[in-house]
Amino acid sequence: MSVADLSTPLKFAYWVPNVSGGLVVSTIEQRTSWDFDYNKKLARIAEDAGFEYALSQTRYAASYGADKQHEATSFSLALLAATEKLKVIAAVHPGMWHPGVLAKYIITADHISNGRAAVNIVSGWLKDEFINFGLDWLEHDERYVRTEEFIRVLRGLWTEEGYSQAGKYYTIKDFTLSPAPVAVPGRPHPEIFFGGNSTAAQATAGRVADWYFSNGKDLEGFKDNIAGVRASAEQAGRRPRFGLNGFVIARDSEKEARDTLREIVEKAHRPAVEGFRDAVQEAGPSTKDGKGMWADSTFEDLVQYNDGFKTQLIGTPEQIAERIVEYKKIGVNLLLTCYLHFQEEVAAFGTDILPIVRELEADAARAAGVEFDPDGTLAVPSKAGV
Ligand SMILES: Cc1cc2nc3c(=O)[nH]c(=O)nc-3n(C[C@H](O)[C@H](O)[C@H](O)COP(=O)(O)O)c2cc1C
Secondary structure, three states: OOOOOOOOOOEEEEEOOOEOOOOOOEOOOOOOOOOHHHHHHHHHHHHHHOOOEEEOOOOOOOEOOEOOEOOHHHHHHHHHHOOOOOEEEEEEOHHHOOHHHHHHHHHHHHHHOOOOEEEEEEOOOOHHHHHHOOOOOOOHHHHHHHHHHHHHHHHHHHHOOOEEEEOOOOEEEEEOOOOOOOOEOOEOOOOEEEEOOOHHHHHHHHHHOOEEEEOOOOHHHHHHHHHHHHHHHHHOOOOOEEEEEEEEEEOOOHHHHHHHHHHHHHOEOHHHHHHHHHHHHHOHHHOOOOOOOOOOOOHHHHOOOOOHHHHOEEEOHHHHHHHHHHHHHOOOOEEEEEOOOHHHHHHHHHHHHHHHHHHHHHHHHHHOOOOOOOOOOOOOOOOOOO
């Protein structure tokens, strides 16, 4: 099986800035706002610019440079209601939701939006949010045992009537959710994204996710990361697709772009970045093999807390477009982007970078002897929901 899908266009998403402080933990001047009016306008700009998805973040406590945060599922629903085409992915923690309640909520969001609701299942990074809510904070790999059961319940309730599942964390008995999600051609149910880097995360994602989201990575790092997911998926006879995070700094010259990065890092909010680094030791580095998200992240990397600088989408529009297509060639299906000034830069991405990406994608397909379908709109490969 070829690793890359060169026949269909790459998809694009942006991070919803529903958390204050933007996507960098820095005191650099930025015009991004976490409020709803800003986000509503941003969502409309993004769908006009050619973005297919938006991903909201789930955070509960004021922490690490983010003083305020809007709740992810309600915010996502409001963005769905304010847009026409954009699919909005709400981040949710299994430890904080019952999967049946979430399944029901997303069905309603799906009907309100005519089939555009999606979820990103995240197993959690901020231990204090769970402990201080009085919830169990499970040991790292055990969190993925619960996550896997959680996703199986979601999928079961979305696709079957009289669904039952007996597990360690959830027991569902003869349950039917009616209405079912909206019937969208090529989509068996609302799409299930999954974020995580550790060995346990990769294995779980391979077995149950439709989409695997990777933190920012260089080309080699991305290849390593998806190899584990792919191995697990193949054993389960599945073909999930892959998303990669990247922080985009597109400027007229490469020097200008690099200067912007330098300024972001020089003005980093040091105590917040260091506090975050200590907190996320609860994630990947706490596992037996020490692999996982942030395990090898430097201080500079963590100024964009999902390692977005590592993807190196920094330079002129041409340079960025070329790099994006390099990632496509090694298996990226969706690029998840973030920016300093979201509204302006999302619009500029659509006008300055996307057309070059489309040309380069057509070239890459031609060079590989593959037919390129510029309108390819397949939402989920047919085997993804198996
Ligand atoms: C694209 C992406 C988005 C994420 N969004 C959130 C989020 O909104 N809230 C959260 O608590 N964790 C989020 N996470 C982090 C995961 O919850 C998890 O802690 C992280 O992936 C580390 O897991 P690992 O040690 O298994 O690699 C996200 C991860 C990725 C890759």
